Structure formats: structure tokens, C-alpha cells
Amino acid sequence: MIDKPRDYCGIFGMQNHPDAAFLTYYGLHALQHRGQESAGIVTSHFDEDQNRWVMPAHRDFGLVLNVFDDQNIFENELKGTAAIGHNRYSTTGAARNPANIQPFRVHYRSGNIAIGHNGNLANAKQLRERFREEGVLFQSTSDTELILHLISHSKKETQLEQVLDALGQVEGAYSLVMLTDDKLIAVRDPNGFRPLALGKVDDSYCVASETCAFDIIDAEFIRDIEPGEVLVMDQDATVDSEPESYHLDAEYGTDTSQCIFEYVYFSRPDSKIFGENVDKVRRNLGKYLAKEHPIDEVIRNAPGDKKPIVISVPDSSNTAALGYVHENQKLGRECKFEIGLIRNHYVGRTFISPGQESRNQKVRTKFNTVQGVIEGRSVIIVDDSIVRGTTSRYLVNMIKQDNPAEVHFLVSSPPIISPCYYGMDFPTPKELMANRFDRDIEAMAEEIGVDSLRYLSPDGLVNAVKEANVSPKGYCTACFTEEYPVPVNFGIEKEENEII
Structure with missing residues (x-):
């Protein structure tokens, strides 16, 4: 799900x-x-x-x-x-x-x-x-x-x-x-x-x-x-x-190879890890996302009487989206943060509905849109990462049903191209959307149904984290770069040797 x-x-x-x-x-x-x-x-x-x-x-x-x-x-x-x-x-x-x-x-x-x-x-x-x-x-x-x-x-x-x-x-x-x-x-x-x-x-x-x-x-x-x-x-x-x-x-x-994905997604924003507050780092990710992809270069057909809106995929993307909006506004670019997606926090991992449930229905049990916010607006969705792309596609489809003027998708991390072997559960390389489409961003945008798709660069990710966290220690970026800091036996089978 x-x-x-x-x-x-x-x-x-x-x-x-x-x-x-x-x-x-x-x-x-x-x-x-x-x-x-x-x-x-x-x-x-x-x-x-x-x-x-x-x-x-x-x-x-x-x-x-x-x-x-x-x-x-x-x-x-x-x-x-x-x-x-x-x-x-x-x-x-x-x-x-x-x-x-x-x-x-x-x-x-x-x-x-x-x-x-x-x-x-x-x-x-x-x-x-x-x-x-x-x-x-x-x-x-x-x-x-x-x-x-x-x-x-x-x-x-x-x-x-x-x-x-x-x-x-x-x-x-x-x-x-x-x-x-x-x-x-x-x-x-x-x-x-x-x-x-x-x-x-x-x-x-x-x-x-x-x-x-x-x-x-x-x-x-x-x-x-x-x-x-x-x-x-x-x-x-x-x-x-x-x-x-x-x-x-x-x-x-x-x-030192501290997991950079802890800042991107895993840790709670109110936690302090690796010497810095997670919320502060995520806001900085949004700031660097605005530097690399300013809103006036993203939006194509904004209605003249309505500011473009930025919405996050709650909850882990909230602070990155705020950082993106704040940096754009600081530079005089018109946009505003809106709550366009509502998350249902009471959906358990084993939620079952009667009959044969589709993935689209599963997404709807977790998210719903705010039609009055989205209709007629240029919408930028900010998410922390895209893995398989399936949920992103269904979220975009839900938003487009509310008749926005255009929909763009920004990701506050680089494309995920390789699994983690250091304590995270990732899909196999062939299941990752970036690999399925040979890292063709336009093809990936078409797959999830948006007018454009943009990622934070690997350098932008590292620089954003290091600017927010003055600790001199290094970070592991293997899921984005395939550069594994510790050799891994790639013959490991999950059934035989379970990662925990």
C-alpha cells in the first residue's frame, strides 16, 4: 500500500x-x-x-x-x-x-x-x-x-x-x-x-x-x-x-557514512539525528529544490488571477514543501503553500475493504484531495521520493480529477536507482521507476501523468544536508548513486537471511 x-x-x-x-x-x-x-x-x-x-x-x-x-x-x-x-x-x-x-x-x-x-x-x-x-x-x-x-x-x-x-x-x-x-x-x-x-x-x-x-x-x-x-x-x-x-x-x-535518507524520509521531523534537527534539514532540501527548479521555470500556464500553489504529500514532505515555498517567496516568485492533500492517519497496514480492492482504492483510503484548493490552479506537488511510482500516479490522477490548470511534480531527493543493504527495505533495482525508464525524466513524468517531473540533484542533496548540518561527518548516498561505502554480499536471499 x-x-x-x-x-x-x-x-x-x-x-x-x-x-x-x-x-x-x-x-x-x-x-x-x-x-x-x-x-x-x-x-x-x-x-x-x-x-x-x-x-x-x-x-x-x-x-x-x-x-x-x-x-x-x-x-x-x-x-x-x-x-x-x-x-x-x-x-x-x-x-x-x-x-x-x-x-x-x-x-x-x-x-x-x-x-x-x-x-x-x-x-x-x-x-x-x-x-x-x-x-x-x-x-x-x-x-x-x-x-x-x-x-x-x-x-x-x-x-x-x-x-x-x-x-x-x-x-x-x-x-x-x-x-x-x-x-x-x-x-x-x-x-x-x-x-x-x-x-x-x-x-x-x-x-x-x-x-x-x-x-x-x-x-x-x-x-x-x-x-x-x-x-x-x-x-x-x-x-x-x-x-x-x-x-x-x-x-x-x-x-562516516550516515544514512542521508534518514533526513529525506525516515526520521520524524521533531527528532534530532546525526547532530541536527530533521525539520531544519528538510526545509533546506526544499530551499535547494527551489534553487535548482524555481517556480517560474516550472509553471507553464498559470491563470493570471491565481497564484501557483504548492502542496505536499503528507506527512514526510510537509517541511520540504514549506522550504520550497519560502525560498521562492524570498526571491520574489509568486506562490503559496496550500493543504491540497489530506491524509487519513487511521488506516492500518492491514486495511481490507470488501471485494477485490484496487491499488487506486488503497490510495484513496489513505489520501483525499481538497477540491476547492486545487480547481483551476497551477499545482506543484512536492514529495520526498519516488520509488515504484505507482502511488505517485494514483495521487496525480486524484488531483487531476479536481480540474487543476496544470500539475507538476517535484522531488526533494534524486532518483532512487539502487537498493539499500544497510537496514532499509527497498524494491529490487528493476522495480524502481528510475531504472524501469532508464532514468528518462520525461518518460517518468508521462508515466505518473504530470506536466513535468523534476528531482533534486545528488550534489544538491548533499550540499543541502551539509549546509544545514555543520557536522564534518559524511553520508551514505548509495540508493541514489550506487556507491556503497561497505562491500556487500549481493547474493543474500531475504528468505535465508532476513534484514531487520
Whole structure:
């Protein structure tokens, strides 16, 4: 139904707080946009009756509010002052396998350990084949399980040394939260593909994929966890004591490759990731879109008595559209921002209507147009990206039914030409519209039914992000450029090695 790439998950962790599980629940709710297939929380505490550490877990398919809909889960089940949580999307074929719901937890010779993962291991196939030859049995199809096997097979003496040893053997994209009997561990891979932030609430540390998860619990953002950093917080950790910090070596150089698509689409606009507010960066994308495609070069037949209007495809494109309008107005070009598309926020991923449902009907369950805004106007639609182009075509068709004077489509990112292998779910290359039409923009415009189609250039994208974010760190643009910063085994099969 949603013609967009999908991020595979959001992660959250809390250490040394009496309401660890409950705050993790709220954190996962704020991160719901990063994964809607399943949710889970694992906690840790010392059980006096059993005289041992225990790790209760609650995991199930569904949204966070549905999975944790009983107060007894927090009062009687998820006990402890430390917790980690995970929201998850899944790939086709393994979508309903309960063994893949995270966080995973195991007990082995060094104690208990649980893990939640956002990303994708580039060398997962080689690791899986190695373990199969050694007779290792797998419980899931997720590459996250490989990290647990690497930890349990490590010959190092302490559990922390085993974790560091395992991390030294994996490649690719991974932001992790791990829970041991007495420690919360947060990790970002050396390239820093996926975001992960450190915060504090009351006197306790917390970590999350995005800072919007801090806002919901009144936590304060401290800093990003650095690329290659392993941050260790023990059971007595307070914000008055610095967590232990270790750093992983980057096998493929030390260049940071933060996912630029987090700014374009994935992250919430009220989050701060990679050192900058998402809203600010998206407005800058709109600004650069106006520089490359000013409205007076786009519009062809504007009615003399009506200003051209700019509408966004809600919600991720709202701020880019505002940035586009503001920059045009600043330069004296007439246009105005209008709400021409209304999004229905109550449509679930499994929405079914009676009878054989068409894609057009699916789009209509999610969007509707405002006829009085569109009729007789020159309309510019701003969207953050086009993947297959199917939803774009149906949206344009809906808008044209309201009799605009002309319709143009602007995209605040370059054409997507290659899949992501670092933790996002993209269609295959041949399914991407830019590839189907051999990157012929005019043919693509005809396909979705607009008078013109224009994209932000790859240089414009990078320059817009770097102007808004003064951080010197670099970005991964592989989905737009086919330039992969970390080598990937392209023989990976989703059914065999599920990306999470």
C-alpha cells in the first residue's frame, strides 16, 4: 500500500530506573514509525527467590499500544530497573515468524544477554555459512542472531570482552542495544549508518534511535553515540558518572557514512539525528529544490488571477514543501503553500475493504484531495521520493480529477536507482521507476501523468544536508548513486537471511 522504502526498526534502552519497562514502552510508541510489524521489551533483575538474574520478556505482533495493552505486563511481568525495546518491520516470507520478534534473549555460559538491532550485516551470509558448517542451529532467519552466536562462541574471558570480540567480526550497518545481567550496552557501527542517541531522564541514562523517543518521557538529549562507539552503562550508572566508552576499528576505512535518507524520509521531523534537527534539514532540501527548479521555470500556464500553489504529500514532505515555498517567496516568485492533500492517519497496514480492492482504492483510503484548493490552479506537488511510482500516479490522477490548470511534480531527493543493504527495505533495482525508464525524466513524468517531473540533484542533496548540518561527518548516498561505502554480499536471499 505504501510506495516508500521502509526502515526495519527502532530501538530503545533504559538503565537504572524504577520504571524502566514503562519508559521503554513510551519510547517505542514514539518510534512506531520505524517499525509496525511487531514490538518487544526485555528487562533484567536479580530474583531473590531464585537467587539468580532473570530476563523476562514480552513480545508480539502488532503496534506498541496493542502489544502492551495490559497494565499487568509492567506490574507483574517486566520487572527490573533496566530494559531494552524494539519495533520491527519484516521482509516478505518471514513476516509472521514469531521467532524473529526482537529483542532476542539467550542464556549461555557467561550469563544472560538480550539484543535489539537496527541495520543489516553485510557479511551475514558468510557468517551464517560458517556457523552451519560448525553445526550451529538457528532459531530465526534474522542476522541479529548471528551476533549472539559470535558472542557465545567467543573465547574471551569476560562478557564485555566477548561482546567486543563479536562486534569486531561483523560488517555493515548496526545500531544495537544490548542488555546483560547488570549492563546496558549501546553500539553504533564504525560507519555510523543508522542513528543512535544518548539521553538522560531523572538520574538515569537512556538510548534511542531518535530523540523524539526522549521527548515523550521528558528525557534530555545528551549527544549522539559516535560511529564505532560501544557505550557501557552498569546497573548503578547515573548521569553523574560517565559511561565506559570503547571504539571499534573500521575495516573499510574510517569515513562516516550516515544514512542521508534518514533526513529525506525516515526520521520524524521533531527528532534530532546525526547532530541536527530533521525539520531544519528538510526545509533546506526544499530551499535547494527551489534553487535548482524555481517556480517560474516550472509553471507553464498559470491563470493570471491565481497564484501557483504548492502542496505536499503528507506527512514526510510537509517541511520540504514549506522550504520550497519560502525560498521562492524570498526571491520574489509568486506562490503559496496550500493543504491540497489530506491524509487519513487511521488506516492500518492491514486495511481490507470488501471485494477485490484496487491499488487506486488503497490510495484513496489513505489520501483525499481538497477540491476547492486545487480547481483551476497551477499545482506543484512536492514529495520526498519516488520509488515504484505507482502511488505517485494514483495521487496525480486524484488531483487531476479536481480540474487543476496544470500539475507538476517535484522531488526533494534524486532518483532512487539502487537498493539499500544497510537496514532499509527497498524494491529490487528493476522495480524502481528510475531504472524501469532508464532514468528518462520525461518518460517518468508521462508515466505518473504530470506536466513535468523534476528531482533534486545528488550534489544538491548533499550540499543541502551539509549546509544545514555543520557536522564534518559524511553520508551514505548509495540508493541514489550506487556507491556503497561497505562491500556487500549481493547474493543474500531475504528468505535465508532476513534484514531487520
